[in-house]
Amino acid sequence: MLHRLALALGLTLTPLAAQAAGEVEEFFLDNGMQVVVIEDHRTPAVTHMVWYRVGAADEPPGQSGIAHFLEHLMFKATDDMASGQFSEVVEANGGSDNAFTAWDYTGYFQRVAADRLGLMMQMEADRMRDLVFDPVEVATERSVILEERAQRTDSSPGALFNEQMRAALFLNHPYGIPIIGWRHEMEGLTLENARAFYETWYHPNNAILIVAGDVTPEEVRALAEEHYGPIPASAALPERLRPTEPPHIADRRVIYEDERVANPYVSIQMLAPVREPGDQREAAALVYLAELLGGGGPSALMSRQLQFEEERSLYAAAFYDSTSVDPSGFSLVNVPVPGVSLEEAEADIWRMVETFLEQGIDADHFARIQFQIEAGEIYEEDDTQGLARSWGVELTTGLTVADVEGWTAALAAVTPEDVMDAARRLFDDPSTVTGYLQRPAEPAPEAQPTEVNQ
Amino acid sequence: MIARIAATLVALAVPLPATADIDIQEVTSPGGIDAWLVEDDSIPFVALEFWFIGGSGLDPAEARGATYLMTGLLEEGAADMDAQAFAAAQEALATSFVVDSFRDAIVVSAQMLTQNRDAAADLLRAALVEPRFDADAIERTRGQVISIIESNERDPSDIATTTFNRLAYGDHPYGTTQEGTVEVVSRLTREDIVAAYRATLTRDRVVVGAAGDITPEELGLLIDRILGDLPAEAPPRPGPAEFGLEGGVTVVDFPTPQASVFFGHAGIARDDPDFFAAFVLNQVLGGGGFRSRLMEQVRVERGLTYGIGTFLSLADLSPTLLGQFSSSNDLVAQAIEVVQAEWADLAENGITQDELDAAIRYMTGEYPLRFDGNATIAGILAAMQSDDMPVEYIENRNAYVEAVTLEDVRRVAARLLRPEDLHFVVVGRPEGLSPGN
Numbered sequence: 081m082l083h084r085l086a087l088a089l090g091l092t093l094t095p096l097a098a099q100a101a102g103e104v105e106e107f108f109l110d111n112g113m114q115v116v117v118i119e120d121h122r123t124p125a126v127t128h129m130v131w132y133r134v135g136a137a138d139e140p141p142g143q144s145g146i147a148h149f150l151e152h153l154m155f156k157a158t159d160d161m162a163s164g165q166f167s168e169v170v171e172a173n174g175g176s177d178n179a180f181t182a183w184d185y186t187g188y189f190q191r192v193a194a195d196r197l198g199l200m201m202q203m204e205a206d207r208m209r210d211l212v213f214d215p216v217e218v219a220t221e222r223s224v225i226l227e228e229r230a231q232r233t234d235s236s237p238g239a240l241f242n243e244q245m246r247a248a249l250f251l252n253h254p255y256g257i258p259i260i261g262w263r264h265e266m267e268g269l270t271l272e273n274a275r276a277f278y279e280t281w282y283h284p285n286n287a288i289l290i291v292a293g294d295v296t297p298e299e300v301r302a303l304a305e306e307h308y309g310p311i312p313a314s315a316a317l318p319e320r321l322r323p324t325e326p327p328h329i330a331d332r333r334v335i336y337e338d339e340r341v342a343n344p345y346v347s348i349q350m351l352a353p354v355r356e357p358g359d360q361r362e363a364a365a366l367v368y369l370a371e372l373l374g375g376g377g378p379s380a381l382m383s384r385q386l387q388f389e390e391e392r393s394l395y396a397a398a399f400y401d402s403t404s405v406d407p408s409g410f411s412l413v414n415v416p417v418p419g420v421s422l423e424e425a426e427a428d429i430w431r432m433v434e435t436f437l438e439q440g441i442d443a444d445h446f447a448r449i450q451f452q453i454e455a456g457e458i459y460e461e462d463d464t465q466g467l468a469r470s471w472g473v474e475l476t477t478g479l480t481v482a483d484v485e486g487w488t489a490a491l492a493a494v495t496p497e498d499v500m501d502a503a504r505r506l507f508d509d510p511s512t513v514t515g516y517l518q519r520p521a522e523p524a525p526e527a528q529p530t531e532v533n534q
Numbered sequence: 535m536i537a538r539i540a541a542t543l544v545a546l547a548v549p550l551p552a553t554a555d556i557d558i559q560e561v562t563s564p565g566g567i568d569a570w571l572v573e574d575d576s577i578p579f580v581a582l583e584f585w586f587i588g589g590s591g592l593d594p595a596e597a598r599g600a601t602y603l604m605t606g607l608l609e610e611g612a613a614d615m616d617a618q619a620f621a622a623a624q625e626a627l628a629t630s631f632v633v634d635s636f637r638d639a640i641v642v643s644a645q646m647l648t649q650n651r652d653a654a655a656d657l658l659r660a661a662l663v664e665p666r667f668d669a670d671a672i673e674r675t676r677g678q679v680i681s682i683i684e685s686n687e688r689d690p691s692d693i694a695t696t697t698f699n700r701l702a703y704g705d706h707p708y709g710t711t712q713e714g715t716v717e718v719v720s721r722l723t724r725e726d727i728v729a730a731y732r733a734t735l736t737r738d739r740v741v742v743g744a745a746g747d748i749t750p751e752e753l754g755l756l757i758d759r760i761l762g763d764l765p766a767e768a769p770p771r772p773g774p775a776e777f778g779l780e781g782g783v784t785v786v787d788f789p790t791p792q793a794s795v796f797f798g799h800a801g802i803a804r805d806d807p808d809f810f811a812a813f814v815l816n817q818v819l820g821g822g823g824f825r826s827r828l829m830e831q832v833r834v835e836r837g838l839t840y841g842i843g844t845f846l847s848l849a850d851l852s853p854t855l856l857g858q859f860s861s862s863n864d865l866v867a868q869a870i871e872v873v874q875a876e877w878a879d880l881a882e883n884g885i886t887q888d889e890l891d892a893a894i895r896y897m898t899g900e901y902p903l904r905f906d907g908n909a910t911i912a913g914i915l916a917a918m919q920s921d922d923m924p925v926e927y928i929e930n931r932n933a934y935v936e937a938v939t940l941e942d943v944r945r946v947a948a949r950l951l952r953p954e955d956l957h958f959v960v961v962g963r964p965e966g967l968s969p970g971n
Contacts, residue, residue: 122574122576122906122907123902123903123905123906123907124555124902124903125902125903125906155824164824164825164830164834167823167824167825168825168892171823171824171825171892171895171896172892172895172896172899173895173899174895174896174897174898174899174900174901174902174903175899175900175903176822176823176900191903192899192903193899193902193903219837220834220835220836220837221837222837223836223837223838224833224837224839224840225840226862227792227837227838227839227840227860227861227862227865228840230791230792230840230860230862231792231840231841231860232840234790234791234792235690235691235790235791235792235794235860339789340688340789340790341688342681342684342685342686342687342688343681343684343685377621377625378617378618378620378621379618379621379622379625384618387674388617388618388674391670391673391674394677394678394681395678415681417677418677444622445622445625448622448625448626449625451625451626451628452625452628454628455628455647456628458577458578458579458647459579459630459645461577462577462579462581462907462908462909463907463909464906464907465906
C-alpha cells in the first residue's frame, strides 16, 4: 500500500542499495575513452550507452538548462546524417533509444539486437564530434523543452516545491539550479550556447562507453577501437571546477503554497557527505541510517511510530542519495494525517530523530537490512539495463571501478556503531532547510474542476 | 556517411532474429492450476506472477473502491502476523511481493531467493489466503486511499483520463475509477472488503507465469503451496462496456499553465482478423519511439508538446484507440488540430510503403528483445495466458506482423480511424478552444 501512496505524492524511494554490483571488464582506448563491459548472455540483446562526465551542474552561469537542451539537439543532424535519422535507424533495427541529463552526467543509450552493436557505435561516434546546429531546429526544440518543463515541473506542485527546496539548500553550488533550467533562462538559450557547451565537453576523453548484454569484452574492444578509437582526445578539456558550499550557519524555511496541493507535507533537508573515491564508509553508514530511520516500509522507525503506533502520519520517510560528485542532500519527509498541522508534523520528525539517537538500533532490524543488501546483488543481476545505468552514474560521479566493486563490501562492513556515529555527525546541530508544501489558507474556488461539455 | 549507414542498414535489415528463443514449459500443478515456466538457473531466484482475472471491475457500484482497498490490505496483516511482523518476515527472507489492482485483473508479482523459497512461499500464502483485515489496518489504509483519491483529483492528467472514462462508460465499472470516491470509500465496511476478497482472489480465475531457478515439478508444488487453499470459484464478471462517447471536445477548467489532453474513440478487438493491421497502423500513427506521425508533426515539426502517443487499449470489455499529450494553454488548440488532420489523412490515404516497412522492421526486431530477465518474462507469460494466447504465439507473432500489407492497413485505417468520432478531453485553461469545435 505504502508504495502506491508514495507514488501518488511523487515521493519515491530508491530501492535499497540499488547500486551496481558484480564484476565487469574495464579498459581504456588510446584517446582516453573509458570502456566498461557487463556480460549477460541470456538474451541476444545489448544496451549500448555513452555517458559524458558533464551535467547541469557544469553549466555556465545564466545558461541553466543548456546541458539538457544539448541532449535534445543530439538527435538532430550531423555532417553525415539527417535530423532524426539516428532514432530512425535504431527503430528500423528493432531497437529503442533515448537519453537523460542529471546534475553530474549526460547519457545516451540504445537497446538493440547484439549484432547491431557496431552500427550503434558508428552513429554514436559520429554525433560525438560532428553535430550540426540548425537555427530553425534549435528554435523548435527550445519550444519542446519549455513544454517538457511545463509538463514535469510547472504542472506539479510537488516538483515546484522540490525546486524551491534545492534552491534554498544550496547557497552557492549549482545543485541548487534545476536540471531542466529556470524558465526565463531556458527561453534565452541560443544555438551558440549549445555549440559552445558541446565543443567544450563532448570528447572521447570525457566519455564512458558502457556495453551490457550478449557480447564479450573482446568484441567490444574491437568495435570500440574501430568506431571511437579514431576520434582525437581534447587537449582543452576543462576540470569540473564548481562553486562549493560555504559553511551552512543559518536554518532556512521555505513555504510554498499552491491551490493544486492535495496532501500538504513537510520536508527537512540538510547537506550530507557522499561516496568518495577510496572512501565510502561514511556514505555506507548513511545508507543504513536512511533505511533504519525512514526506509518507507513498516519496520523503519518513522513509519513504525508515526504511521502505525500513533497514526499521525500518512507517510513518513528518509531519503539519502549516496552517489554524486559533490555533497548532496539527506532529507526527512512527513505527510501528516488530516487534523495534524505541518508544525506538528515538523516536530514529529525531530522527535523521531531524537528517539533514534537515544534508543539506538535494533539488532534484528539491522541484520535484516544486511541480508537484503546481500540479496540485492542477486536480484540486480536480473536487470542488466539497470546495472549498466548504475555503473554509469557511479563512474561519472568520480568513483573508480574498484570503488564500485567494493561498494557491497563497504555496505557489508558497516556496524550499528558506525551508523550511530554517522547519525550523530549528521544531526549534531545541522543547518537545515525546512519546507512546507501547502494550500493557500482560503482554497480558491477555481481549484475545483468544473466541466464544460460539448 | 548517410549512404554508408543507409547501405549498412539495408544489409542488416534481413537477418534480425525472426523469433524469440524462449522455451516455455506448460505446467499443471498437482492441485490443477496451470502455469507457464521459463526455466533458467543462472541466477538463484525465481520471479512469479499471478494474474487474477476480473480485478476491480467486479466491484458492485455501491462499494466501488472495495477491491482497491482490499488489495492494499493484503500485506497489512495475515495469519498470526500484524503489518509490522509481516514486513519483518519479508525483510528477513529478502523476498518482495507487489500487489496491484487493475480494472480487469489483480496482479501479484513476487520474487523469491532459491535459498529460502519455501518460507517465502508460505509468507505469500498467508497474505493471499489468510489476510486479517484488522480494524486498525482498515482505517489506516482507508486514510491512505483517500489521500490518493484527493491527489488524483488535483492532477490534470488523472482528471483527463477519469473524465474521458466517465463520459464514455457512465455507470459501467469502466466509467469510474477503481480507487472509488472519497464518499464511498469513507463508508466501506469490513464486510465490503471481505466480499471483494472472496469475489476476486479465486483459483478458477488465476493464471501463473514463472521464470528463473525452479524446475517444473518444484513449481507445481510451490503454486499449490501458495494458492491451494483459495476458494475455487468466482462470481460472474460484468457484461461488455458500451463506448458511449461521440466526437467533440470537453474542456475541464483547471488552474494549470499546461493543458492535459486525453483522446480517443472505439477500437478493435484482439481476435479481429484485422488486429495485426491495426497494430501496425497504430505504430505509424502514435506508437512508441520518436518516429510516429504524431511525434513528428506535433513535437518535432512544431514544438507543441514534449510527447504524444496513441495505443490500442485491449481492455477485456471494450477495446479502444486512445492517446494523450500535454500542451501549454496557448498551444493546445493548434496541437488538437494537427492530431485531427493526421487522423483524417491516415483514414483517407493509409500509410506509405516506407512507413509500413519501417514499422514492421521495428516491431519484429523489438519483439525478441522484450524477453529480458526473469521478472519481465514471468509478466509476459501471465499476460499471454490472460489473453488466452497459445504458447506458439511467441514463435508466430512476428510472422503475423510481417504478413500485414499496405492494403490491409489502408482497409483497417478507413474503418478504425474516424476523425468525426474522436473525442478530446482537455484539462486546463486552453486558449481558443470552444467546447463545441
